């Protein structure tokens with residue numbers, strides 16, 4: 359199989375301003391630091407997989423603007439195929455404008471922009487990549503119906519599906535459960551999602567993983583219905599931003615390249631990768647490369 363993994367996703371430019379306090383409505387204040395980074399859950403996950411050595415292709419849409427051009431360069435630098443990264447003049451590249459005060463409190467405005475223009479036609483164009491992948495990973499930062507369609511296309515070709523229901527939707531279409539082999543969310547998302555009728559969970563996915571920050575993860579599967587705790591190692595965390603995406607990206611890598619490992623072992627290794635990411639600042643900037651990790655992870 360040519361593409362061992364494909365992520366269908368959102369790309370966002372994150373512009374962050376640091377100030378002593380958050381401005382009030384109508385107020386202008388002076389901050390002391392500004393930086394721009396690359397984000398979006400799907401893209402983050404894809405970058406982490408690629409840095410572990412996975413062959414990846416991203417299906418997404420950015421604007422025909424400087425943020426979009428920079429994002430395409432960033433993906434290429436990470437060795438990710440951009441054959442299905444569309445650029446549109448109908449919307450701007452997705453952005454997250456973030457203001458953080460000295461207590462670490464923040465206000466964030468996300469404008470999804472071009473991400474919401476990714477459509478069924480784009481999926482059709484990429485169908486060869488989707489259907490020949492080993493693993494397809496989807497999230498909810500694009501139009502949910504498009505994510506669901508990608509999962510269905512993958513499933514129809516026997517491709518393993520990993521779904522990360524983030525950001526969480528209270529009224530998630532129950533079909534997402536049916537078309538996900540692995541359903542991986544964090545505690546907050548699990549809380550929002552538990553409004554789903556239990557009947558849907560029963561005829562659903564083969565495995566549910568809930569990530570628990572420093573505590574690692576809980577896993578529960580059809581084969582092993584008793585929840586199992588897979589702890590993360592003790593590390594000195596400096597910035598946990600993006601840890602969830604590092605975990606999902608790592609898990610996708612192990613599913614594609616080490617399919618004979620037990621799920622527990624894949625989760626243990628993915629915890630190790632994500633726990634490295636919390637020891638560095640930022641999101642993609644904190645994701646480890648294969649060469650910098652203990653070699654017993656491979």
Ligand SMILES: Nc1ncnc2c1ncn2[C@@H]1O[C@H](COP(=O)(O)OP(=O)(O)OP(=O)(O)O)[C@@H](O)[C@H]1O
Pocket residue numbers: 544545569570571572573574575590591592593595598599600601602603605628629630632633636
């Ligand atoms: N303090 C920590 N120490 C060790 N590992 C951690 C720590 N925080 C997170 N991790 C690792 O990262 C994984 C994901 O963390 P978490 O559950 O906080 O995800 P998240 O809430 O989606 O994170 P974020 O939204 O900040 O990206 C955990 O399962 C664990 O493997």
Ligand SMILES: [K+]
Pocket residue numbers: 597598599600601635636637638639640641644
């Ligand atoms: K980090």
